[in-house]
Amino acid sequence: MSGSVGIVVFPGSNCERDCRRALESLGAHTTYVWHQETSLPDVDIVVLPGGFAHGDYLRTGAIARFSPVMGAVRDHANAGGIVMGICNGFQVLCEAGLLPGALRKNSGLKFICRWVDLRVDNNQSPFAARADAGQRLRIPINHFEGSWYCDPGELQRIRANDQVVLRYTANPNGALDDVAGVTNERGNVFGLMPHPERACEPSSGSQDGAVILGSMLDTAPAREHAHL
Amino acid sequence: MSLASTLHRELGLTDDELAGIRARLEREPTFTELAMFSVMWSEHCSYKSSRLHLANLPTEGEHVVVGPGEGAGVVEVAPGVKVAWKIESHNHPSFVEPGNGAATGVGGIVRDILSMGARPIALMDSLRFGRPGRERTDYLVEGVVDGISSYGNAIGVPTVGGETIFDDCYAHNPLVNVACLGVVEQALQHGRAEGPGNVLVLIGSSTGRDGIGGASVLASAGFGVEAADKRPSVQVGDPLTEKLVIEACLELVRADLLAGFQDLGAGGICCPASEMTSKAGTGAVIDVDRVPRREPGMAPFEVMISESQERMLAVVEPSKLDPVLAVCHRWELGAEVIGEVTATGRLQVVSGGEVVADIPSTSLTDDAPILDRPQERPQSLDGFEAGTALDAPVDPAATFLTLLSQPDIASKRWVWEQYDYMIGLGTLQGPGADAAVIRLPDSAVAVAITVDGPGRFCRLDPYEGARLAVAEAARNVACTGARPVAVTNCLNFGSPEESVVMWQFTEVVRGIADACRGLGAPVTGGNVSFYNETEGRPIHPTPVIGMLGVLDSLQAQVGIGFRAEGDAILLLGATDGFDLGGSELAAMGGGEPSGRPPRLDLAAERSLHGLLGRASTEHLLRSAHDLSSGGLAVALAEAAFGGHLGFTVELPPGESWRTLFSESPSRAVVSCAPGRVARLALAARELGVPLTMLGEVGGEDLDFGDFAVALVAARSRWDSAFAESLSLKVV
Amino acid sequence: MNFGAVVDVMLKPGIADPQGQTVERALPALGYAGVEGVRVGKRIELTVDAGTPEEARELVAEMCNRFLANPVIESYNVTLL
Amino acid sequence: MNFGAVVDVMLKPGIADPQGQTVERALPALGYAGVEGVRVGKRIELTVDAGTPEEARELVAEMCNRFLANPVIESYNVTLL
Ligand SMILES: Nc1ncnc2c1ncn2[C@@H]1O[C@H](COP(=O)(O)OP(=O)(O)O)[C@@H](O)[C@H]1O
Numbered sequence A: 001m002s003g004s005v006g007i008v009v010f011p012g013s014n015c016e017r018d019c020r021r022a023l024e025s026l027g028a029h030t031t032y033v034w035h036q037e038t039s040l041p042d043v044d045i046v047v048l049p050g051g052f053a054h055g056d057y058l059r060t061g062a063i064a065r066f067s068p069v070m071g072a073v074r075d076h077a078n079a080g081g082i083v084m085g086i087c088n089g090f091q092v093l094c095e096a097g098l099l100p101g102a103l104r105k106n107s108g109l110k111f112i113c114r115w116v117d118l119r120v121d122n123n124q125s126p127f128a129a130r131a132d133a134g135q136r137l138r139i140p141i142n143h144f145e146g147s148w149y150c151d152p153g154e155l156q157r158i159r160a161n162d163q164v165v166l167r168y169t170a171n172p173n174g175a176l177d178d179v180a181g182v183t184n185e186r187g188n189v190f191g192l193m194p195h196p197e198r199a200c201e202p203s204s205g206s207q208d209g210a211v212i213l214g215s216m217l218d219t220a221p222a223r224e225h226a227h228l
Numbered sequence B: 001m002s003l004a005s006t007l008h009r010e011l012g013l014t015d016d017e018l019a020g021i022r023a024r025l026e027r028e029p030t031f032t033e034l035a036m037f038s039v040m041w042s043e044h045c046s047y048k049s050s051r052l053h054l055a056n057l058p059t060e061g062e063h064v065v066v067g068p069g070e071g072a073g074v075v076e077v078a079p080g081v082k083v084a085w086k087i088e089s090h091n092h093p094s095f096v097e098p099g100n101g102a103a104t105g106v107g108g109i110v111r112d113i114l115s116m117g118a119r120p121i122a123l124m125d126s127l128r129f130g131r132p133g134r135e136r137t138d139y140l141v142e143g144v145v146d147g148i149s150s151y152g153n154a155i156g157v158p159t160v161g162g163e164t165i166f167d168d169c170y171a172h173n174p175l176v177n178v179a180c181l182g183v184v185e186q187a188l189q190h191g192r193a194e195g196p197g198n199v200l201v202l203i204g205s206s207t208g209r210d211g212i213g214g215a216s217v218l219a220s221a222g223f224g225v226e227a228a229d230k231r232p233s234v235q236v237g238d239p240l241t242e243k244l245v246i247e248a249c250l251e252l253v254r255a256d257l258l259a260g261f262q263d264l265g266a267g268g269i270c271c272p273a274s275e276m277t278s279k280a281g282t283g284a285v286i287d288v289d290r291v292p293r294r295e296p297g298m299a300p301f302e303v304m305i306s307e308s309q310e311r312m313l314a315v316v317e318p319s320k321l322d323p324v325l326a327v328c329h330r331w332e333l334g335a336e337v338i339g340e341v342t343a344t345g346r347l348q349v350v351s352g353g354e355v356v357a358d359i360p361s362t363s364l365t366d367d368a369p370i371l372d373r374p375q376e377r378p379q380s381l382d383g384f385e386a387g388t389a390l391d392a393p394v395d396p397a398a399t400f401l402t403l404l405s406q407p408d409i410a411s412k413r414w415v416w417e418q419y420d421y422m423i424g425l426g427t428l429q430g431p432g433a434d435a436a437v438i439r440l441p442d443s444a445v446a447v448a449i450t451v452d453g454p455g456r457f458c459r460l461d462p463y464e465g466a467r468l469a470v471a472e473a474a475r476n477v478a479c480t481g482a483r484p485v486a487v488t489n490c491l492n493f494g495s496p497e498e499s500v501v502m503w504q505f506t507e508v509v510r511g512i513a514d515a516c517r518g519l520g521a522p523v524t525g526g527n528v529s530f531y532n533e534t535e536g537r538p539i540h541p542t543p544v545i546g547m548l549g550v551l552d553s554l555q556a557q558v559g560i561g562f563r564a565e566g567d568a569i570l571l572l573g574a575t576d577g578f579d580l581g582g583s584e585l586a587a588m589g590g591g592e593p594s595g596r597p598p599r600l601d602l603a604a605e606r607s608l609h610g611l612l613g614r615a616s617t618e619h620l621l622r623s624a625h626d627l628s629s630g631g632l633a634v635a636l637a638e639a640a641f642g643g644h645l646g647f648t649v650e651l652p653p654g655e656s657w658r659t660l661f662s663e664s665p666s667r668a669v670v671s672c673a674p675g676r677v678a679r680l681a682l683a684a685r686e687l688g689v690p691l692t693m694l695g696e697v698g699g700e701d702l703d704f705g706d707f708a709v710a711l712v713a714a715r716s717r718w719d720s721a722f723a724e725s726l727s728l729k730v731v
Numbered sequence C, D: 001m002n003f004g005a006v007v008d009v010m011l012k013p014g015i016a017d018p019q020g021q022t023v024e025r026a027l028p029a030l031g032y033a034g035v036e037g038v039r040v041g042k043r044i045e046l047t048v049d050a051g052t053p054e055e056a057r058e059l060v061a062e063m064c065n066r067f068l069a070n071p072v073i074e075s076y077n078v079t080l081l
């Protein structure tokens, strides 16, 4: 076993099963955490999966970030715990202020489900430590609002602090600075638009998603799990 | 004069039907009753013009667990593993409001699957529009695709394939057919209201006026271009609620809390209430005042027939009511007791303590009229028998490239990239394949699904066209290495009140029955959509066949793309160079379709499937792709695009353009490692399938012998033509 | 002459607005009681070149009918600035 | 007391608005010349319960800051009806 992961489920999340399957195939133990919970179970890592929390109504992540569980997620992050938001989870973390920036509609104004190439621009990050510097990863994207943006001053700080972990090699959505995945200042909270859980099995064509998820699981202390 | 005698016609009921209603009630109907009859006896809900003929379809087979008549057909695809499979149309709503029309079409079919206790795991969309490039058509294309994308993606069900076809007969009447596959998670559910004393729980959205007479009335009459007037019936999709309905209901099924279960779609509450009680021989009392509303002042009849979306009706034993409500509330869903099952055999509706409707349940369902409408073969078909006079293309390379950029043939990537086709991690082959191959969740069982409907062939000869539709769907499935086992079908036609349309309909049903029997794939369900016409001009008769196939092992799976340089390319099946009636090459010239469609030999088709099955199990194939629109030329090109590998082929002597563009059925182009060709040839001989060596995989060109084009150039033409044919999207 | 115009596009009354409803349902949990009737629509700002205010208004209304709004489910309102 | 309020949420100036740009680019082909500066945003209508107009306005403004608009990319404007 390599770590215990809490997968937060909001009304309208829809990638929680896929995340569980991928993480467990990499040796993790996972637990779903319903958004109404006010505390997290005993987990090393928190994952906010993709989907359409609260229908993405009003704005992606706008309602979800007020869910009771988000207080506990914030505490976990503030204590240095590892948090990953995938796609809609990324949007929620930005809305909650746990990650910098915001996600706008794709510049092409269409939903895009497609395999893309990414470049690892910071393999010192716990979310990409299994990658070589500059390594190319092939992982699918699946979103309508994935065009990351932040104000220019902040971008400078983010770049200076090496917070951009993943960049698109061919920008599919108009994201500022080709950002596909970015951490908070401390580096323990990570959001990315691509779906690593969709690229973990041989039958999916690429297993590059396991580089990201595996790196994250490596941060957890080895421990024995009682079978729930 | 009674109220009813002036109203029934406005509600779409005939004088005869009103007489029938009076006879069954032994009195004048109340207003609420009349409204209930009008939706339940509508063409859409009652199948009054089609039922007689649909009875001829073969519905039994070793794999069939549930045939037509329930929410969806259910097929056992491996010991103990059951899947639900069904297709539905949402044509008229999609013309009125493309985004929400298509979205609610997705929602509707998903709830059909859910009603069987199955988790929806894949969607397919079969779409037809007028030729692209005009403002109105492109608006419909954009809106429909956006609707499917926004709804299907949000509920987390992948859209794994479909078809998109353009013909001006659909310009004012697009077809939006959506199929859904589900897997029974725990126990099969039934739409029956057993056990007097059990309560009826309405789960999901509140009820508004938005859907009054929506699908049922819209789909039961033709309309003019001024369809926008039908506004009150427009329904807005709410995918968030649908997603919660899916999860909550599956949890109820897992916990064995339901005694009966059905979705709400056309006909609103009235539909499951009458169907579930009449199937069980029971009755029910419904207190409409207990139905949660989103609008004030709704009359009882409005509550009963409103087609507001995202609702399910559950029959629950009183002792299980609390847990049922608790599950729904945990999923943040509305759930309200609205009535009770009785032993009266009557559906009784109460409001303000008064009975506003009291109808024998079966009179709304089983007693609905059955019509044997007049049929007439149109004489205009006589001319089509002659065959198609086509000239040899002057510049075959140019013709080939033009063919690749035809809207029907060009890649539909622009469409399917807007769909999440991967969620669930089960999509082993998605859009771009002959059939989608789906691994069932947490299982080693995989199925193949496809939807096909060659309307042009059906216009020329509905019987033969329908057989070709079934054969093509089965062949698409067979090319992936799967065995076709069950059919769902959506029959899109003009007005049944036209004798010519009725003739087309019966011919199509006869053709489907014939081909399904011949190929051993029974029909487990479907949907009929009549009145697809605008200003009296009907669409082509358009049966859409949804074929389900089973793969014996995940390893036996075959894709369409070439895989390795040096592999041999072979054509399986026989080509008749004169099979060009209704073909893509003929259509390229424009004008009405003409000629006679290819003739299908069911025995040859079956042999081909047998060969593909055997060859995939024995791992003889590197790739397989069926031949359909555009014939061998297009199939070879798509195999090359799929694998990013060119080819060199040599065609049999003679008029090679006929070999290239003929659309003879029962053929596939396959590639094979050189060392396995002999075994494939032997198997082909044993099964009596003609086999022709065509050439070899490799190089950077599509080299047809007589002419060659660069792979990259051809691919980019094919890949971008469709998006380029659309005019700019506005908001 | 250039005229600034604002187009408000809202779902017609009676047409379900799941977005507005969801926002409304979410508000109490955020600590806002007593908020009702939430409807979410579009606002479009633009500048048109026209001879007179009337012409400008007409032009924008025509654009609304053709493509800025979907008359089947939406109503619109044009304001000249 | 109930107050009707309208919230307009627009992308901040300087943030690209692809929706507005697409409309603007499409217009000439549809026969509309001279239309510029198209921006597409949201309009939210709601009713709040408050003691005075000032309180109502403040309440809605707070909801905007916290929830209805995202200050990283959007600006808002509140109108009491
Ligand atoms: N509307 C659509 N939605 C999803 N996939 C589509 C759609 N239209 C076409 N496709 C995909 O594009 C590919 C080619 O379609 P088509 O030419 O109809 O195939 P075939 O001739 O084998 O039936 C198929 O894999 C199909 O699933």
Ligand SMILES: [Mg+2]
Binding pocket: B433, B434, B435, B476, B625, B626, B627, B628
């Ligand atoms: Mg095919």
